[in-house]
Amino acid sequence: MTVPAEQAMLERQIRELGPWFHNMVLAGVRTEPDHFLGDYPAVKYRHFRDVLPADLTGKTVLDIGCNAGFYSLEMKRRGAERVVGIDTDERYLQQARFAAQVSGLEVEFRNLPVWQVAQLGQRFDLVIFMGVLYHLRHPLLALDLIHEHVAKDMLLFQSLQRGSIDIATVDEDYEFTAPAPFDQPGYPKLHFVERRYSRDETNWWIPNRACTEAMIRSAGFRIECRPEDETYFCRWHPVMVPPDGPHAVYPAGQAR
Numbered sequence: 001m002t003v004p005a006e007q008a009m010l011e012r013q014i015r016e017l018g019p020w021f022h023n024m025v026l027a028g029v030r031t032e033p034d035h036f037l038g039d040y041p042a043v044k045y046r047h048f049r050d051v052l053p054a055d056l057t058g059k060t061v062l063d064i065g066c067n068a069g070f071y072s073l074e075m076k077r078r079g080a081e082r083v084v085g086i087d088t089d090e091r092y093l094q095q096a097r098f099a100a101q102v103s104g105l106e107v108e109f110r111n112l113p114v115w116q117v118a119q120l121g122q123r124f125d126l127v128i129f130m131g132v133l134y135h136l137r138h139p140l141l142a143l144d145l146i147h148e149h150v151a152k153d154m155l156l157f158q159s160l161q162r163g164s165i166d167i168a169t170v171d172e173d174y175e176f177t178a179p180a181p182f183d184q185p186g187y188p189k190l191h192f193v194e195r196r197y198s199r200d201e202t203n204w205w206i207p208n209r210a211c212t213e214a215m216i217r218s219a220g221f222r223i224e225c226r227p228e229d230e231t232y233f234c235r236w237h238p239v240m241v242p243p244d245g246p247h248a249v250y251p252a253g254q255a256r
């Protein structure tokens, strides 16, 4: 095939696999040139890429809600030994497999919901959980399952946030009859979307900043930094929240 013919075929394949949420450049061809967020997610990645290890040689990575695999491929480019991307949308997974193939990168993409991460049967040095939490009906359970079954060290986390960006000081405990702290704007709040938000019926729970950070901590991750507004780089640590953990509905060692 001549070079222009190959290019035309690539453009056709990309079009047939669309629409793309990840606007990537595959062998010189943009997957979604008219993306509503522009050069997304590359433009977002620039804000936090430096908090991740530049060299992931020998490390394992799990990208939950990987979509078309932008972050999975970037982690493989950093030398990760094994990268697994999971998602529940087969169309996105097809895009991801295609993007990996065109890029010449070996990444495993599987159709698996976050609820079933225990099936992976291993812990990963880096877990990426970007842009998924607010799409879930049971967000804290997802974080608990990640902590319980697949996270080993680093967690890169992002959630859409709405409401106050204040962080209220929350006491250890409050008397039942005392004035409640709940009306403070900076008290952790999760906003329930019964119908739709932004024309998307898959948005369910949108936290404010205080709630995002409280949920991350409560699930057993220490926040190391917030390289941009909604993105957090965290480390796994043992759950210290009463009664005595683990929190996941199906803890390690029990039926999956």
Ligand SMILES: C[S@@+](CC[C@H](N)C(=O)[O-])C[C@H]1O[C@@H](n2cnc3c(N)ncnc32)[C@H](O)[C@@H]1O
Binding pocket: 041, 064, 065, 066, 067, 068, 086, 087, 088, 089, 092, 112, 113, 114, 115, 129, 130, 131, 132, 135, 136
């Ligand atoms: C907003 S996109 C974020 C994609 C990517 N992580 C990013 O930050 O660009 C949400 C992704 O999560 C996936 N998803 C939704 N529910 C999921 C679930 N229960 N388990 C795994 N993936 C899920 C969607 O199919 C979609 O690809």
